[in-house]
Amino acid sequence: MMDSQQFFYFWLILGTVVVLLEFIVPGGIVIFIGIAALFVAGLIYFDWIHSLIESLTYWFIFSLLLLFSLRGIVNRFLKPQVSVVNTDEDIDAIGHPAIVIEEITAEQPGRIHFRGTSWSASSKDPTPLKKDQKVIIIGRENIHWIVRPIQKED
Numbered sequence: 001m002m003d004s005q006q007f008f009y010f011w012l013i014l015g016t017v018v019v020l021l022e023f024i025v026p027g028g029i030v031i032f033i034g035i036a037a038l039f040v041a042g043l044i045y046f047d048w049i050h051s052l053i054e055s056l057t058y059w060f061i062f063s064l065l066l067l068f069s070l071r072g073i074v075n076r077f078l079k080p081q082v083s084v085v086n087t088d089e090d091i092d093a094i095g096h097p098a099i100v101i102e103e104i105t106a107e108q109p110g111r112i113h114f115r116g117t118s119w120s121a122s123s124k125d126p127t128p129l130k131k132d133q134k135v136i137i138i139g140r141e142n143i144h145w146i147v148r149p150i151q152k153e154d
Contacts, residue, residue, distance in 0.1 A: 004044065011041035011055065028071055028078075036062035090140050097134055098147060104129040109144055112137075121145040 002010065015037030022031040040059045043049045049058060093114070101118060104110035109122040112135060121137075122144045123129055135147040 004047070004050075007055070008041055008044045011037050011044060011059075015039075015041055028074055029067065032066040032070065033063045036060075036066055093137050093145070094139060096137055097150065098137055098145070100129045100131055100133045100135055100147075103131055104135075104147065112145060112147060114145070119145050121147045123147050123149075125149060 015034045018034030018037055019031055020034075022028075022034065036059050039062045040049065040055050043058060044055065049055050096114070098112040098114035098119075098121070100110060100121075101113050102111035104112075104121055104123045105128045106123060106126055109120055110129070111118050112121040113119075114137065120143055121135075122141065123135075124146065125148050127149070129135055129147065129149060134150045136150055137145050138148050139146040
């Protein structure tokens with residue numbers, strides 16, 4: 001069993017490390033957990049907490065109180081950095097050019113080079129798409145990109 005001084009240093013070091021983790025894992029949550037651990041260290045220092053169960057209970061309560069009472073206030077003054085990106089690969093790819101690397105016909109899928117790699121592709125166009133021909137991606141069917149030849153207006 002730890003004596004009071006070791007118990008104090010445990011919570012002090014734990015709280016400090018968790019507060020510093022906020023710089024590595026930003027989000028405004030971890031810092032409140034660390035501050036709660038520092039509060040517990042203070043209560044142990046002033047001899048108000050005597051057992052592990054008490055310290056864990058106070059830490060849990062302080063963490064929740066700090067999180068729910070202060071997070072909204074802190075976020076109001078420090079705007080979180082939020083970026084919204086499109087994660088739908090199909091929407092990003094449609095309308096972009098690619099190069100045929102294996103002949104594509106209406107009956108037989110081939111391959112295209114797109115974004116640095118080779119992809120399976122098919123075409124609904126009756127004319128075959130020859131190797132090194134530029135095409136436009138118009139959709140996706142299962143694992144095949146659907147392509148069409150580039151026309152003059154493209």
